[in-house]
Amino acid sequence: MNFEQFVLAHEPAIRLGFFLGVFALVALWEVAAPRRALTVSRALRWASNLGLVALNTVALRLLFPLAAVGLAAFCAENGWGLLNHFEAPFWLAVPLAVIAMDFVIWLQHVMVHAVPALWRLHRVHHADLDYDLTTGVRFHPLEIILSMLIKFATIVVLGPPVLAVVIFEVLLNATSMFNHGNVRMPLGLDRVLRLFVVTPDMHRVHHSIEDDETNSNFGFNLPWWDRLFGTYRDQPRAGHLGMTIGIRDFTNPREVDRLDGMLLLPFRGEIKDYAINRRTYSDEATR
Secondary structure: OOHHHHHHHOHHHHHHHHHHHHHHHHHHHHHHOEOOOOOOOHHHHHHHHHHHHHHHHHHHHHHOOOHHHHHHHHHHHHOOOHHHHOOOOHHHHHHHHHHHHHHHHHHHHHHHHHOHHHHHHHHHHHOOOOOOHHHHHOOOHHHHHHHHHHHHHHHHHHOOOHHHHHHHHHHHHHHHHHHOOOEOOOHHHHHHHOOOOOOHHHHHHHHEOOHHHHOOOOOOOOOHHHHHOOOOOOOOOOHHHHOOEOEOOEOOHHHHOOHHHHHHHHHOOOOOOOOHHHOOOOOOOOO
16 A cells, blocks of 8 residues: 555544644643633534534535545546646645645635625624634535535646645645634744734634625635735734624624524525625725
C-alpha cells in the first residue's frame, strides 16, 4: 500500500482526528483568552451547532458514500481533470490543487451572499448570536449538500491528487474553527498571520450585523482573494468589542440558536437585505 492508498483508506479517521484536535485546542484557547463576552448560553449553542454537524455528517455519508477523496481517486485512475491531463508533477499538483480549491470555496461563499435563494440557506451560519469555534461548523444541511456538489464538480474539472483533497478538507475544517474562534491574540501577531491565513479578527468582521461588513472578508482559509478582489476590510467600524454579531430581525435565541429553529430558518420571512445584489447601504455605512 503506497502513501496515497493509505490516506484514501484512512481518510475518515484522519479528518476526525484533526477535527477533534483543533476543536480541543481552540476551545481551551477560548476559555483562557476570550475576545468577547458571550451573550447566549454556551450549552444551548454548542448542543445545537454540534447537533447540526452530526446531522450534516450523516446526510453526506448517506448521499455521497464515495466522498470527495473517492472521486479524486476515480479521476486519477481515469485521467480526468486538468492536472491529470497535463500530468503535472506531484510536488506541484498538490499545492496548486489546494490553492485552486480554496479559490473555488471563496467564489462559492460570494455566490451564497449574492443569490437571495442561497442566502436563505447561508444565513443559518450568520444568524448565530455569538461567535465562537462552533459557528465555524454551523451550516444548513442543504448548503452542505450544495457545497459537496460544487466540490465534486471542481474535482472532476481540476483532477487534484487524493492527498491534495485530504489536505484541503483538513485545512478548511481546521481554519474555519480557528478563524471563528472567540480568541484573543496580540495585534502584531494578527497582522502577520492574516498575510497567510484568515484570522479570527479578520473573519469576525464578516459576521457583523452591518450589511457592508457582512459582505466583506469572505475567505475561510487563504486571505489573499479578498485583497485581490477588493472585498477585504481591516476592522469593523464599531471595533471587535462594540460590533453586533448576527442578522438584523433574527435576534430570538429560540429561533436562531436551537436546532429546530436553524433547520427552519431558510423558510422564514423575506430577503430584504444582506444579499449583495439587494444591498441598500447608506452613504454613512460605505465611508
